[in-house]
Amino acid sequence: MELPHVNYLAVLVSGVVIFLLGGMWYSKLLFAKPWIALMGKSQEELRANAGPMPVNFLIAFLCGLISAYVIAAFLNHHEPATIARGAKLGAVCWLGFTATSSLATAVFSQIPKKLWLINTGHNLVSYVVAGMILAAWRW
Numbered sequence: 001m002e003l004p005h006v007n008y009l010a011v012l013v014s015g016v017v018i019f020l021l022g023g024m025w026y027s028k029l030l031f032a033k034p035w036i037a038l039m040g041k042s043q044e045e046l047r048a049n050a051g052p053m054p055v056n057f058l059i060a061f062l063c064g065l066i067s068a069y070v071i072a073a074f075l076n077h078h079e080p081a082t083i084a085r086g087a088k089l090g091a092v093c094w095l096g097f098t099a100t101s102s103l104a105t106a107v108f109s110q111i112p113k114k115l116w117l118i119n120t121g122h123n124l125v126s127y128v129v130a131g132m133i134l135a136a137w138r139w
Contacts (some may be wrong), residue, residue, distance in 0.1 A: 086135025
């Protein structure tokens with residue numbers, strides 16, 4: 001199978017942006033306090049059970065990188081690749097894949113709706129921003 005042609009530098013930049021956005025999203029600047037409260041654990045409990053942070057950060061970065069790559073590949077089928085179209089494609093990817101599957105999981109796992117909104121909101125913003133970057137920096 002041949003891999004789709006994408007701008008790998010744009011994918012890398014989008015992956016970095018997604019990673020940094022996650023850092024901001026779950027920081028004290030935005031949603032750290034409600035996210036921790038909704039998790040039902042103290043900050044100390046979360047830290048104690050988090051595992052090795054470098055590995056967690058690497059996994060988070062790789063997930064953002066893969067998401068950016070897939071959005072870039074999808075953009076190949078949506079000409080012309082405008083910033084607005086990139087944003088729309090990011091939102092559609094979120095709705096079609098992330099929001100729906102995470103909502104089904106949240107319902108059966110009894111995850112609080114506000115917690116789901118915080119987590120999936122991060123994905124929505126990440127995908128939209130990545131779509132815009134990838135469309136603007138197409139080739």
